[in-house]
Ligand SMILES: Nc1nc2c(ncn2[C@@H]2O[C@H](COP(=O)(O)OP(=O)(O)O)[C@@H](O)[C@H]2O)c(=O)[nH]1
């Protein structure tokens with residue numbers, strides 16, 4: 001996700017590995033490099049300065065342990081500081097009050113309308129009893145209302161709109177009346193955005209806010225815009241006092257700048273993150289998990305969550321046992337791959353595993369999976385168990401039997417071996433983290 005920054009930070013850490021102690025000198029060099037890496041990732045200038053200042057203070061303040069190596073200490077401090085800058089803890093959504101209003105604001109194209117539906121679906125999952133109403137207050141573009149209506153239909157949440165109305169305040173008032181008379185608990189209000197900050201738009205939002213008295217005014221920020229999102233966030237906060245931010249487009253070419261700077265500049269928590277176009281692609285923002293991803297530790301928390309939602313636990317336990325005994329076969333590979341397929345894009349999962357940030361070249365489309373399945377099913381039991389060698393003759397037979405080329409078989413075998421190797425490493429995750437001096441962090445994850 002934050003490839004460039006991750007690589008740069010890792011090289012800073014690698015540079016510290018040889019040092020016996022942390023000195024003012026080697027620290028100042030590492031700190032300088034961290035600062036440059038942050039600026040390169042489009043982190044706000046002041047924020048980057050403050051960040052390295054705090055890291056330096058901690059390192060030189062002697063709050064670090066003498067028993068761990070300097071490089072490890074430094075990584076740990078940078079990780080802690082990154083998490084702190086993004087709010088340290090997950091921030092809850094405020095749904096108190098008889099009718100809780102959530103207003104989404106932000107520039108056009110930042111993902112407001114989509115996020116209204118994603119958020120509603122998230123609320124349904126966490127509290128199915130809440131009666132929700134989506135309110136179409138983006139009247140700038142007629143298409144915006146249609147878009148919200150379609151999204152509402154897809155998640156079976158009603159959408160309030162007034163055809164032909166051009167004043168969003170009026171729509172908001174009518175929606176509130178309806179919410180009161182029909183007993184809705186949550187109103188999620190979609191608002192208009194412009195391409196740039198705009199006085200009229202801000203005025204409109206201010207009026208809407210003073211009428212609706214929302215529990216939450218959430219700023220929706222496109223994370224691919226880096227520092228621009230920070231400036232906009234600050235302005236929205238100044239005008240309508242946001243209660244938090246939702247970062248979107250984190251599945252794309254997101255720049256760490258927005259994630260690291262927005263909370264620091266607005267002092268309002270990052271509440272959710274959008275990681276795709278689908279309704280389910282919204283998750284609670286977890287500062288530590290984001291710090292992991294920035295440092296390339298892999299996203300342990302989200303991986304575990306996602307795995308829990310989608311994995312067949314029994315099957316997975318069996319696989320784990322097999323891996324320990326190193327008896328992972330082609331059949332297991334097929335099972336594993338079909339589970340991974342259920343979990344979403346293979347690449348995005350691999351990227352979440354520690355050390356796998358650069359594991360990019362493994363294609364895994366539906367079609368590829370079909371081929372994989374055909375090839376493995378064309379293998380004899382002893383071939384699948386790896387008790388006989390896959391000679392060229394055997395590979396040719398498998399290719400003919402499954403209607404693919406020998407090259408495909410070769411690639412499949414290579415893929416199998418890589419994944420086997422990769423999975424073998426996974427049970428060592430904890431040990432590895434401890435070696436790196438990250439034991440406490442790992443304990444935190446479990447809690
Ligand atoms: N990849 C990706 N696309 C998103 C995400 N959130 C929204 N989108 C897409 O971004 C585009 C603009 O979103 P929209 O909700 O219409 O933005 P709005 O103008 O702020 O209301 C749409 O095509 C969405 O499907 C996200 O987290 N990831």
Ligand SMILES: [Mg+2]
Nearest residue numbers: 112113138144
């Ligand atoms: Mg919209």
